[in-house]
Amino acid sequence: MKKVIYALILPLVVVSGLVFAIGDSKNETSKKSIPKPLSAAEMKAERKRWEATPDGIKFKKWEASPEGKKVLVSAAKISNQISASANMEAVVTSLSLPPGSRLGFGVMVRINGDDYILSFGLENSGNEFQQLHSLKVNDKIIIKSHSVSYAPKYSYPIVSGNYVERDSKIIYKRAPRKGGC
Incomplete structure (x- = not known):
């Protein structure tokens, strides 16, 4: 009889311990505070520190x-259009990115006489970029973007593609982020 009682109580104790442990870990994660944004002075100090590192010097x-x-x-030339999310006329100059680039799928385009990398990000298993693969060199397209960036590794500014239109037909529109604004 004692063995049966012990056999019934032991799983009850183990399950109770697991329930309390899971409950405590949930409370601990909710107690962690979200870091507040840095002030302008803190950002400036942090930037100065970074500029003193080998990467910052480079x-x-x-x-x-x-x-x-x-x-x-080149990046400054289109910054007003980027911030206004305005249409930019572009001509596809190459269907491949510079050798060694790690930007995912993208093409080279010319906007107002300057060359840019038009990057769309990593290709998923879906067919998100299917219509973009139909682009050809010298195609005239209309693009919209939310950002332009640059890096020492690349000889061209990098434009993030949000919207591409060819012959008045939308061939790409970035899906809105899930759970975000």
Whole structure:
């Protein structure tokens, strides 16, 4: 009889311990505070610290180089259109990105006489970029973007593609983020 009682109580004790452990871990994660955004002075100090690192020094040298200045000027040319999310006319100049790029799927385009990398991100198993694969060199397209960036690794500014239209037909529109604004 004692063995039967022990056999019934032991699983009850183990399950109770697991329930309390899971409950405690949920409370611990909810107690962690969300870090507050840095103030302007803190951001400036953090940037100064980064600029003193080897990567920061390398980036500052690239910014001062002729190639870096060219990229920064090209990025500045379209910054107003990017911030206004305005239509930009572009011509596809290459269907592949520069060798060694790790930007995912993208094409090279010319906007107002300057070359840009038009990047769409990593290809998923779905057919999100299927119509973009139909682009050809010299196709005239209308694009919209939310950001332009640059990196010393690339000789061109990188435009994130949100919307692409060819011959008045939408061939790509980025899906809105799930659970975000």
